[in-house]
Amino acid sequence: MRAVVFERYGEPAEVREVPDPKPAEHGVVVRVEATGLCRSDWHGWQGHDPDITLPHVPGHELAGTVEAVGARVTGWHPGDRVTVPFICACGDCPSCAAGDHQVCERQTQPGFTHWGSFAQYVALDHADVNLVTVPRDMSAATAAALGCRFATAFRAVVQQGRVAAGEWVAVHGCGGVGLSAVMIAAAAGARVVAVDVAPGALELARRFGAAECVDGTATPDTAAAVRDLTGGGAHLSLDALGSPATCAASVNGLRRRGRHLQVGLLPSATGTTPVPMARVIALELELLGSHGMAAHTYPPLLGLVASGALRPDLLVTSRIPLDDTPAALAALGTAPGAGVTVIEPWT
Numbered sequence: 001m002r003a004v005v006f007e008r009y010g011e012p013a014e015v016r017e018v019p020d021p022k023p024a025e026h027g028v029v030v031r032v033e034a035t036g037l038c039r040s041d042w043h044g045w046q047g048h049d050p051d052i053t054l055p056h057v058p059g060h061e062l063a064g065t066v067e068a069v070g071a072r073v074t075g076w077h078p079g080d081r082v083t084v085p086f087i088c089a090c091g092d093c094p095s096c097a098a099g100d101h102q103v104c105e106r107q108t109q110p111g112f113t114h115w116g117s118f119a120q121y122v123a124l125d126h127a128d129v130n131l132v133t134v135p136r137d138m139s140a141a142t143a144a145a146l147g148c149r150f151a152t153a154f155r156a157v158v159q160q161g162r163v164a165a166g167e168w169v170a171v172h173g174c175g176g177v178g179l180s181a182v183m184i185a186a187a188a189g190a191r192v193v194a195v196d197v198a199p200g201a202l203e204l205a206r207r208f209g210a211a212e213c214v215d216g217t218a219t220p221d222t223a224a225a226v227r228d229l230t231g232g233g234a235h236l237s238l239d240a241l242g243s244p245a246t247c248a249a250s251v252n253g254l255r256r257r258g259r260h261l262q263v264g265l266l267p268s269a270t271g272t273t274p275v276p277m278a279r280v281i282a283l284e285l286e287l288l289g290s291h292g293m294a295a296h297t298y299p300p301l302l303g304l305v306a307s308g309a310l311r312p313d314l315l316v317t318s319r320i321p322l323d324d325t326p327a328a329l330a331a332l333g334t335a336p337g338a339g340v341t342v343i344e345p346w347t
């Protein structure tokens with residue numbers, strides 16, 4: 001099969017022939033019809049992810065058709081259209097037993113712990129635990145966007161953030177996950193303040209339901225701007241980018257007893273990120289994380305997509321073939337861009 005491979009961190013990836021994957025006893029191989037390009041792929045390529053061994057094929061948000069099935073898989077068959085959360089759970093550790101597959105103790109992640117979906121085929125583990133049926137009228141490109149960003153944003157805003165109608169929700173960083181969060185919070189009846197430094201991203205945020213936009217280039221203290229616009233601060237605030245500055249701005253833009261949600265990854269040389277903890281104490285803030293979403297919690301999300309209340313298809317702003325992927329991966333470092341790029345490996 002053809003795949004995007006890199007041999008060294010940060011050096012150009014290339015498209016080349018590699019052996020087709022084979023399914024594990026409990027796994028499947030999926031023919032990849034669409035796979036999203038995500039900033040986590042860029043972090044992996046830069047060497048920020050300790051799970052990756054070289055050479056490596058990135059890619060973790062995908063949709064496609066089951067091609068081959070391991071001997072112990074009971075629920076899936078060749079020809080099934082599927083997507084998968086980017087965290088594949090083992091199904092039998094204590095976290096999985098509690099239903100918390102997104103923090104499974106023996107999780108695997110395509111594109112991190114093993115070769116991913118920037119390829120014509122990808123192997124996925126523990127299929128009976130992790131695969132999700134793609135509704136018949138949903139395109140592969142739309143379904144691919146659910147696997148990482150949209151599901152992550154849904155878990156952040158709805159499951160972890162407990163968003164309520166009428167609340168103010170601030171979203172710092174309006175890339176794929178941030179725009180997803182804007183749309184999901186607005187659909188839940190919240191009033192959304194979108195913060196970004198790119199006019200194009202803010203334009204999309206407004207289109208997806210943001211009531212207010214803060215341009216970080218014109219407004220250096222974005223937290224103060226959020227507090228002004230919301231009459232004292234947001235009830236719920238997401239750092240959807242992942243940087244010390246956006247993390248601090250999110251915490252500083254909260255009102256009393258507000259909830260901060262860290263969604264963007266925060267790699268740093270020391271492994272820690274400064275957080276304004278004095279404000280956390282004084283205002284009784286909650287600090288929360290969000291890490292993907294368990295496959296068994298997808299039905300309410302799929303229902304809102306089916307009803308048209310959520311439109312992940314609108315987030316897909318470009319479609320590229322495998323051959324254009326190495327350059328697009330590199331460009332994520334300098335120009336994260338607005339919206340979602342979907343790779344179609346068979347075009």
Ligand SMILES: [Zn+2]
Binds near residue numbers: 038041060086148149
């Ligand atoms: Zn991702």
Ligand SMILES: [Zn+2]
Binds near residue numbers: 093094096105106
């Ligand atoms: Zn587990």
